Amino acid sequence: MALSKGKLTVFIIIICVIIVWAVYLFQMLFAKNIDPVLARSKGSPKAGLQIVEFIDFQCPACAGGSILLRNYFKQYPDQIHLQIKYFPLVRMHTHALKSTYYSECAGRQGKFWEFHDLLMDRQQEWSPLLNGEGVFNDIAGRIKLNLDALKACVASDDTRTVVFDEKAQGESLGIKSTPTYFINGKMLVGTKSLTEEIDAYFSKKSN
Amino acid sequence: MRIMIGVVFIVSAGEKLISPYQNFLYVIQGYQMFPSWGEIAVARIFPWIELITGVFLALGLWVEASLKTAAVIFCVFITVVGQAILRKLPLEHCGCFGQLIVLPLRTVILLDSALFLITVLLIRKLARSACFSLDNCFASS
Numbered sequence: 611m612a613l614s615k616g617k618l619t620v621f622i623i624i625i626c627v628i629i630v631w632a633v634y635l636f637q638m639l640f641a642k643n644i645d646p647v648l649a650r651s652k653g654s655p656k657a658g659l660q661i662v663e664f665i666d667f668q669c670p671a672c673a674g675g676s677i678l679l680r681n682y683f684k685q686y687p688d689q690i691h692l693q694i695k696y697f698p699l700v701r702m703h704t705h706a707l708k709s710t711y712y713s714e715c716a717g718r719q720g721k722f723w724e725f726h727d728l729l730m731d732r733q734q735e736w737s738p739l740l741n742g743e744g745v746f747n748d749i750a751g752r753i754k755l756n757l758d759a760l761k762a763c764v765a766s767d768d769t770r771t772v773v774f775d776e777k778a779q780g781e782s783l784g785i786k787s788t789p790t791y792f793i794n795g796k797m798l799v800g801t802k803s804l805t806e807e808i809d810a811y812f813s814k815k816s817n
Numbered sequence: 818m819r820i821m822i823g824v825v826f827i828v829s830a831g832e833k834l835i836s837p838y839q840n841f842l843y844v845i846q847g848y849q850m851f852p853s854w855g856e857i858a859v860a861r862i863f864p865w866i867e868l869i870t871g872v873f874l875a876l877g878l879w880v881e882a883s884l885k886t887a888a889v890i891f892c893v894f895i896t897v898v899g900q901a902i903l904r905k906l907p908l909e910h911c912g913c914f915g916q917l918i919v920l921p922l923r924t925v926i927l928l929d930s931a932l933f934l935i936t937v938l939l940i941r942k943l944a945r946s947a948c949f950s951l952d953n954c955f956a957s958s
Contacts, residue, residue: 626872628844630834637835670907681879686839702909702919752943806853 618674625679639750642782646693650722653683653691657812659793661692664780665781666788667710667729668703668737675801689812694772695725697777697788708764710773712746716755724753757763819939819946822887822932824870826871829914833864844912848901868892878951884940891933898926 613621626710644662665672683690696714709729712713716725728749729736736745763769780790782786783797791798793807822841835842843858859863868897870890873883901908902922911925920928941944947953 618951619957622872622876622878623869626868630831630868633835666825670909684923784837785842786836787843788837790839797837797839799839802846803839 620799626729637782637784639783642692644695644779644781645785647695650694650717652723654688656692657689657691658815659686659690659808660795660800662695662792663692663694664697664776664785664788664790666699666703666706667713667726668701668706668733672706672738672789673730675731675791675804676727678801678805682726685787686812688710691778694722695780696773697780697785698777699788702738705739707743707773709736709746711749711769712743712760714769714772715760716750717758718751718763719755721753721755725749725755725803728752736805778788798802818935819877819880819884820949822936822939823871823874823876823883825932826856826867826887826890827875828871830868830871832863834868838864841912845914847906847908848897849904849906850897850900877947877952879950880947880950881940881943884936884943884946888936888940889927891936894929895926898922898929902926903939928945 618654663675663679679690679692683692696710698710700706713722713725713729716722729746732749736742739745745809747757747760750757785799787799789800789804791804793804793808793811796807798807822926838860841864842856845856845859848917866886867890870886873879874887898911910919911922913925918924
């Protein structure tokens with residue numbers, strides 16, 4: 611055979627690398643920009659640490675991340691800006707969509723963060739239920755949302771469109787799991803990477 | 818069977834390689850086995866080993882070495898998933914195929930064990946494993 615086995619091996623490896631990189635770059639060509647969402651942001655927009663979080667409200671790591679971020683906000687109140695984007699993992703979590711719709715609709719009544727914090731704090735209570743809407747409505751009542759408007763909003767196509775558009779945006783960025791964070795544009799998945807990155811940022815800043 | 822195992826590796830590696838490496842890093846972090854630098858190294862390097870092994874198995878190039886590598890990879894999977902089950906780590910799924918196929922840990926350990934046994938059998942019956950392989954083309958030329 612004209613081609614030696616060693617040369618064929620190298621050729622195949624090079625072809626594999628080229629194919630993988632071509633597919634990866636092709637996907638990145640279609641990556642969408644992250645649009646700002648004012649209703650779901652907190653902290654100073656001029657803060658040095660800009661965080662965008664893609665969240666699934668039923669994911670346990672997201673609940674852990676929410677507590678972590680609240681502690682960082684207490685520690686560095688003017689230095690962090692956080693935005694939330696929706697990324698419900700529908701195949702994994704039965705309440706992923708409903709909890710997202712409720713959060714979006716709480717945001718439309720100006721109470722996204724109150725709803726978000728209680729939803730995350732009570733995740734272990736509603737997550738194993740067959741229907742989580744009882745707990746979602748209870749949270750809505752506690753933060754004095756207009757329940758009729760909330761119900762109409764949860765059922766509306768507009769809410770669904772917002773949620774699925776954001777999920778598509780996340781998918782175009784290569785997101786597969788939650789919580790996925792973009793810290794000053796750098797992608798990180800999970801709370802371990804989040805903690806390492808924020809701690810590194812503030813220790814670098816203090817030196 | 819050799820080609821099937823190769824395809825399993827290619828699909829698994831492809832899913833990891835065409836998305837940002839941070840997704841697979843998150844999966845590795847969940848198993849709590851390595852320091853941070855080790856997790857990053859594994860997330861960057863391991864999918865390439867899986868891909869090359871899969872391609873070689875499917876094409877039948879360096880069949881014996883590829884089958885032995887596959888057996889080692891299955892042993893690693895069984896160890897990593899097994900320790901996660903024993904330590905009762907809060908993992909919702911194995912993360913082996915990204916989000917493409919979501920499998921619980923106990924299913925994965927059974928699947929990996931079966932594939933490991935098949936691979937060992939293929940190593941023992943190497944002549945039959947090398948059917949439809951590029952190795953045969955080189956041997957006959």
